[in-house]
Amino acid sequence: MSEAAAKGRGYGSELAPWAIVLVAGAGAVLFGGVWLGGTLGAALTGSGWHPPPFTLATFGTFLSDGPAHLWPGAPAAGVFFGVALVFGSAVAAAVLTARRVLRYVSRPRGLADNRELAALAPAGIAERARDLRPSLKGRAHLHPDETGNLLGDLAPNGPELRSSFEDVELDLMAPRAGKSTGIAVPRVLRAQGAVLLTSNKSDVYAVTRAAREKAGRVWTFDPQGIAHTPRTMWWDILSDCHTIEGARRLAGHFVASVNDDQSKKDFWISAAQNTLTSLFLAAARGGASVLDLLAWLADPADRTPIDLLRDVDMTAMAEQLQGTVRGAVETRDGIYETARQCVACLLDPEIVAWVTPDPALAQFKPHQHVLGRDTLYLLSKDGGGSAAGVIAGLADTTMRAGVVAAERMGGRLDPPMTAVLDEAANVCRISDLPDLYSHFGSRGINVVTLLQSYRQGSRVWGEAGMDALWSAATIKLLGAGLDDADFVEKISKLVGNQDVRTASVSRSKDGTSRSYSYRLDPVLPADRIRALPKGTALLLATGVRPALIRLRPWYKEPDAGVISAAAKAETAAITERATRSWTASAGPADGASRWERDAVSLRKP
Secondary structure, three states: OOHHHHHHHHHHHHHHHHHHHHHHHHHHHHHHHHHHHHHHHHHHOOOOOOOOOOOHHHHHHHHHHOHHHOOOOOOHHHHHHHHHHHHHHHHHHHHHHHHHHHHHHHOOOOOOOOOOOHHHOHHHHHHHHHHHOHHHOOOOOOOHHHHOEEEEEEOOOOOEEEEOOOOOEEEEOOOOOOHHHHHHHHHHHOOOOOEEEEEOOOHHHHHHHHHHHHHOOEEEEOOOOOOOOOOOEEOOOOOOOOOHHHHHHHHHHHHHOOOOOOOOOOHHHHHHHHHHHHHHHHHHHHOOOHHHHHHHHHOOOOOHHHHHHHHOOOHHHHHHHHHHHHOOHHHHHHHHHHHHHHOHHHHOHHHHHHHOOOOOOEEOOHHHHOOOOOEEEEEOOOOOOOOHHHHHHHHHHHHHHHHHHHHHOOOOOOOOEEEEEOOHHHHOOOOOHHHHHHHHHHOOEEEEEEEOOHHHHHHHHHHHHHHHHHHHOOEEEEOOOOOOHHHHHHHHHHHOEEEEEEEEEEEEOOEEEEEEEEEEEEOOOHHHHHOOOOOEEEEEEOOOOOEEEEOOOHHHOOOHHHHHHHHHHHHHHHHHHHHHHHHHHHOOOOHHHHHHHHHHHHHOO
16 A cells, blocks of 8 residues: 555544544434424424434434324424424524624734723723712712713624723724714714814714704804804904913914924914914904904004004014014015915905904803803814814814813813814814823813824824824724825734744654644734724723724614704705805806706716
8 A cells, every 4th residue: 555545544544533423413413403393393383392202213203204203293384393493593593603703713812802991891981980070979870971982882792982081082084984973973962061073064063963952052163154054153263362372372273274284384484473473462452353453464564563562561572573564575575475374264254254243143252161061063164265273263262261161170170071173184273282182181171183194193283293192192093094004004013913823733654743833923914904994993092902992873873863863954954054055145147057057066976
C-alpha cells in the first residue's frame, strides 16, 4: 500500500467514529421530534397525553403503518401538525441561537463591555445625576432623561448608555450618517433645561418645535429664511459690547466667519478685528445702532466713533482707532475693506432687522433664557453672505450667560442647559470654543459639537485648536463614513490591539498534532472603522476602553408617531410659508410659475 493511501486510510479511520456518532445523534433527534410532536398533536386534538414507548420499534411502526397505530383515535392531521410544530420551534430556536452566537463571535474583541461601562449604564448614571443635580437628591425614582444624555445602546444588545450632565461631546460623522436623526433630534427632545440649537437646515427644527413648545417658549432666530418663519423676536447684538472683552469677542465671530483657520490670521484680518472691536465698543457705549456702525465703516474719515470713545473715557481705544484712520491711505483702506467684508451680512436689511431694537416684538434676553426650559433655534445658511457671524455671536452670548447663571447658582445649572452645535464649522464658528469646552461641562452646559470630519474642524480652528477640542471632549462619537485615512488610522491605534490565536495542524505517520501561535492585530482596523454601518458609532469615553454602540433615532422610539405627525404638519407649514415668500418676492405676475419651475428643477437628478 502506498504512503498516500495509508494516510488516507488513517484519516478515514479517525473520522469513522465521529460519523457513527453523528448519524446516531441525527436519528435520535429525528425520532425524538416525531415522538414528542405526535404525542403533543394528539393531546391538542383531544386524544389525551398518551406517549408511545420511546423505542426503535415505535419509530419503525410510525414509518410503516403511520400514526394511527401509535396514537389511536387521534386524527393524522393533528399528529403531523404537532410534529411540524415541534420541528418548527426547534428550527426557530436554533436560528435565534445561531444569530446570537454569530453576533457575539463577530463582535470585535478588545472593546469595552457592560462591566467597564457601568458608569454610563442606567444605575451608574442615575447615581451620578444625584451628585450633579441637587434637585434630584432624595428622589427614589428618576426618569431616564433626568439622569443623563442618551448616547445609544451598547452593541449588540444593550444596555442603554448615557453621558452625565458634566460631559461635553464631540461627534464626527459623514452626511446622512445619523447626526440629525440619532443625535441632534433626540438630544433636543429629551433636554431637561434650556436648549440652544444651531443648524443650516430646517429638519431638526421641524421635528422638535412642537414638542419643545410644550416645554417652554420657542425662539426662532431665522434671519435668512431657512424655515421661513416670520420675525417675532429681536436680539440686541451690541448688548455685550459695553466691555472691551465683549466687543472683541463679537468682532472675532465675524472675523471667524470669513477666516478658515483661526491659527493663521494675517495682518489684515487681525487689524480688521481690532477696528471692529473699537467700533462695536463705540456703538454700545455711545448708544448708536448697527446701522450707524455700518456708516462708520463706509466712511473711515468719520470721527464719530472716536469722539464717542473719548466721551466715555475709553481714551486708549480712541487713540488706537484714530491711529488706524490717520495711517497710510492704502493701509487704512485695506483694513476697513477687510472689516467691511467681515460684517457684509449686516448690509442685508432682512438680517440686520433681527438685531435691531423693535418695540413691537419680544426681545430675546440670554440671561433669562438659560434659567428656564425655553428653546432657541439659530438657523443660517453657510457659504458666502451667510449670517454665521451673527449666529456665532448669539450662541456664544447665550452659553456665556449660562456660565454666569451657573456661578450664581453655586457652580452648576440645574436643570442643565443643552447646546447642540450642528454644522458648527459652517454656521457657528466660535473661535475659542476649544478653550471653553471643558469649562462649559463643569457649569452644567452640555455642549454637543457635530462635524462631518476631523479635517473640517481643523480648517476652522487649526490643527492645534482641533486637537484641543478633541482632548477637551469627554465623550466622542465616531460614526459612519469617516474617509480621512490618517485620522481613521489614529483611531485604530487608540482602540488598541488584541492577541489573536492562530492554530496550525500538522499530520505525520505518527498521527496529527496541533500547535498555536499568537500575534497582535488591531481590534478595529482602519477599514472597519471607515465602514461602520449607518446607525452605529464608536464611543470614546474618558477612562474606559472604546465601545461600539447603536444610535437611537427618534423615529424608532415609542412616541415616534406623535412626533412624526407634528413634523409633517410643521414641514407642510414651512413649505406653505416658503411658497408665499417666493411668490411675494417674485411678484404677482409670475411668482407661482417661478416657484413651480424651481420645484421641478430641484427634483431633477
